Amino acid sequence: MIKIIDGKKISAEIKEEMKIEIEELTKGGKRAPGLAVIIVGENPASKVYVNSKVKTCSALGIYSEKYNLDSEITEAELLKLIEELNNKEEIDGILVQLPLPKHIDEDKIIEAIKPNKDVDGFHPINLGKLVIGKNGFKSCTPYGIMELLKRYELDLNGKDVVIVGRSNIVGKPLAVMLTNENATVTLCHSKTKNLSEKTLNADIVIVAIGREKFLTEDMVKEGSIVIDVGINRNSLGKLCGDVDFENVSKKTSLITPVPGGVGPMTIAMLMKNTVKSRMEKI
Numbered sequence: 001m002i003k004i005i006d007g008k009k010i011s012a013e014i015k016e017e018m019k020i021e022i023e024e025l026t027k028g029g030k031r032a033p034g035l036a037v038i039i040v041g042e043n044p045a046s047k048v049y050v051n052s053k054v055k056t057c058s059a060l061g062i063y064s065e066k067y068n069l070d071s072e073i074t075e076a077e078l079l080k081l082i083e084e085l086n087n088k089e090e091i092d093g094i095l096v097q098l099p100l101p102k103h104i105d106e107d108k109i110i111e112a113i114k115p116n117k118d119v120d121g122f123h124p125i126n127l128g129k130l131v132i133g134k135n136g137f138k139s140c141t142p143y144g145i146m147e148l149l150k151r152y153e154l155d156l157n158g159k160d161v162v163i164v165g166r167s168n169i170v171g172k173p174l175a176v177m178l179t180n181e182n183a184t185v186t187l188c189h190s191k192t193k194n195l196s197e198k199t200l201n202a203d204i205v206i207v208a209i210g211r212e213k214f215l216t217e218d219m220v221k222e223g224s225i226v227i228d229v230g231i232n233r234n235s236l237g238k239l240c241g242d243v244d245f246e247n248v249s250k251k252t253s254l255i256t257p258v259p260g261g262v263g264p265m266t267i268a269m270l271m272k273n274t275v276k277s278r279m280e281k282i
């Protein structure tokens with residue numbers, strides 16, 4: 001029998017816990033947490049994610065504002081909106097959905113968000129705090145993966161973890177988080193030599209590169225744990241991860257599915273960061 005790590009179930013539990021926390025806050029006469037979500041342009045996938053974030057907010061009692069901006073908006077106009085939201089009392093978190101159109105500098109936008117409202121955890125200040133082990137916002141996807149491992153009571157002490165993919169929003173921060181929990185991390189990427197040799201020796205393999213069926217069964221050790229961060233559409237338009245689930249799952253002791261694995265955790269941790277931001281102002 002395939003043993004899965006059920007991100008959908010765990011994210012539902014986390015959301016339920018937060019809902020109660022928010023109810024208590026507002027019952028005490030305090031303002032609810034507030035999240036502003038900004039989307040630029042008409043990317044259909046981005047729209048789906050943004051709508052799901054807004055829906056989750058309302059299910060939990062989080063106040064939200066959604067800004068649908070035209071793809072032609074200038075960088076200066078977007079910066080102006082961020083500045084307004086930085087100064088807006090009822091907004092605790094600001095999320096600018098990525099990717100942005102090419103004429104807008106993503107780094108500049110991220111850096112304009114006040115670090116104490118950067119619930120995505122993408123600002124250099126928050127990434128820096130993570131590296132030195134200080135309290136800041138953690139990027140939602142790696143944070144969600146850490147929470148999954150924790151709630152499945154998987155001991156990371158001295159474990160060999162291989163991450164494939166070195167993005168600033170998943171691979172790199174995840175390598176730091178796992179290191180902070182005493183795992184031995186190997187961060188692999190497109191220039192890595194003998195990748196299979198590394199993944200075959202790993203207790204845990206985490207793949208975040210965005211290529212369907214990239215991780216195959218000949219690349220994993222019997223009894224290992226596999227975490228799939230990929231979100232791809234296959235030729236039939238079906239959502240799939242970076243792992244050849246059908247075959248890899250025959251060897252793993254635990255594996256995350258796509259959908260229903262890491263994805264729902266990303267949204268849950270965004271909500272968690274928004275609540276944290278609110279609580280820190282009380």
Ligand SMILES: Nc1nc(=O)c2c([nH]1)NC[C@@H]1CN(c3ccc(C(=O)N[C@@H](CCC(=O)O)C(=O)O)cc3)C=[N+]21
Pocket residue numbers: 048049095096097098099120140231239258259260261262263264265266267
């Ligand atoms: N500033 C910013 N922050 C983000 O956090 C961010 C972003 N930009 N740009 C795009 C990526 C992608 N992302 C996902 C969130 C939830 C699911 C999710 O809930 N997935 C479901 C399925 C959803 C479906 O059916 O399409 C699942 O895996 O079960 C997936 C992907 C957040 N992102």
